[in-house]
Amino acid sequence: MALVQKRRQLSLHLPRCPLPLPPATTTTTTATTTISNELEKLQVLGHGNGGTVYKVQNKKNLKIYALKHIHANTDSTTRRQILREVEILRRIDSPYVINCHGITERQDGDIQILMEYMDVGTLETVLKTTGNFSEKVLSNVAFQVLNGLSYIHSNKIIHRDIKPANMLVNSSFEIKISDFGVSKLMCRTLDPCNSYVGTCAYMSPERFDPDTYGRDYNGYAADIWSLGLTLLELYMGHFPLLPPGQRPDWATLMCAICFGDSPSLPENVSEDFRSFIQCCLQKDSSKRWTASELLSHPFVMQTGNKL
Numbered sequence: 040m041a042l043v044q045k046r047r048q049l050s051l052h053l054p055r056c057p058l059p060l061p062p063a064t065t066t067t068t069t070a071t072t073t074i075s076n077e078l079e080k081l082q083v084l085g086h087g088n089g090g091t092v093y094k095v096q097n098k099k100n101l102k103i104y105a106l107k108h109i110h111a112n113t114d115s116t117t118r119r120q121i122l123r124e125v126e127i128l129r130r131i132d133s134p135y136v137i138n139c140h141g142i143t144e145r146q147d148g149d150i151q152i153l154m155e156y157m158d159v160g161t162l163e164t165v166l167k168t169t170g171n172f173s174e175k176v177l178s179n180v181a182f183q184v185l186n187g188l189s190y191i192h193s194n195k196i197i198h199r200d201i202k203p204a205n206m207l208v209n210s211s212f213e214i215k216i217s218d219f220g221v222s223k224l225m226c227r228t229l230d231p232c233n234s235y236v237g238t239c240a241y242m243s244p245e246r247f248d249p250d251t252y253g254r255d256y257n258g259y260a261a262d263i264w265s266l267g268l269t270l271l272e273l274y275m276g277h278f279p280l281l282p283p284g285q286r287p288d289w290a291t292l293m294c295a296i297c298f299g300d301s302p303s304l305p306e307n308v309s310e311d312f313r314s315f316i317q318c319c320l321q322k323d324s325s326k327r328w329t330a331s332e333l334l335s336h337p338f339v340m341q342t343g344n345k346l
């Protein structure tokens with residue numbers, strides 16, 4: 040608590056944690072895939088950390104893609120994040136994770152990542168435009184995101200920034216995990232991974248307060264905590280650990296995540312949904328279910344969710 044009080048005096052307002060990244064665990068090799076010069080930029084889709092994402096069209100075959108362009112003059116931390124994302128994207132091949140068609144590091148040092156285009160946007164934008172998700176839709180969201188998490192976890196990748204804004208959606212309501220900028224590629228199965236990276240609000244108790252919760256740190260379980268909060272946010276329409284509209288600072292979040300009660304679900308939610316959220320939001324990370332265990336939870340096994 041003394042730590043919290045000390046932090047509170049700093050009056051921090053941090054939607055994201057400007058926290059040190061761990062040293063890169065992989066070599067920053069340049070890309071082997073060359074992106075065609077025949078791409079025409081149609082519009083800006085968004086601005087990320089150090090780069091801009093464009094909707095582009097291949098002038099020959101008229102296919103639409105998303106192109107992330109990162110300028111060479113970005114700071115070294117951002118550049119390391121981008122190279123980490125590149126390294127991970129090159130290893131990934133799953134229908135539940137954003138597909139990367141090519142990566143190139145140009146002679147001027149700019150990096151371009153060509154990705155599949157997700158025409159609806161993110162789960163955050165869907166929440167804003169269409170309102171709270173029903174349990175039935177959430178069951179489908181959980182099924183897709185868990186398949187993505189199960190895939191990356193089995194490839195020893197921890198995402199570390201699971202939240203509605205990092206889940207991309209297309210008009211077939213396919214949901215794909217994106218934004219591997221702060222992800223960690225584990226070299227060994229039990230490699231410790233306790234750096235603060237990612238978005239504070241969705242961090243698990245053991246990432247916020249490693250002294251209390253950090254023994255036997257398990258980054259895979261931290262992704263599951265973030266998934267639980269993400270689904271709850273989509274159900275409730277606001278960040279579930281704080282009252283609607285409250286802008287969290289670091290200390291408020293720390294109190295809510297580490298010392299607060301589990302978020303209370305409305306009485307009318309189904310027992311399956313209540314139980315699923317409990318399996319994700321266990322403060323003791325060793326009690327949280329894994330992605331593959333959650334895939335067989337009754338909430339996810341509902342009709343229509345089978346492959």
Ligand code: ATP
Pocket residue numbers: 084085086087088089090091092105107137154155156157158160161204205207217218220
């Ligand atoms: P940060 O890098 O700081 O986490 P970010 O996640 O918003 O920020 P990007 O991953 O660069 O950064 O994406 C910026 C925005 O571009 C996203 O919020 C999303 O709206 C859009 N976007 C990114 N990738 C795609 C894609 N493949 N298809 C459609 N839109 C995309």
Ligand code: MG
Pocket residue numbers: 204205218
């Ligand atoms: Mg992001």
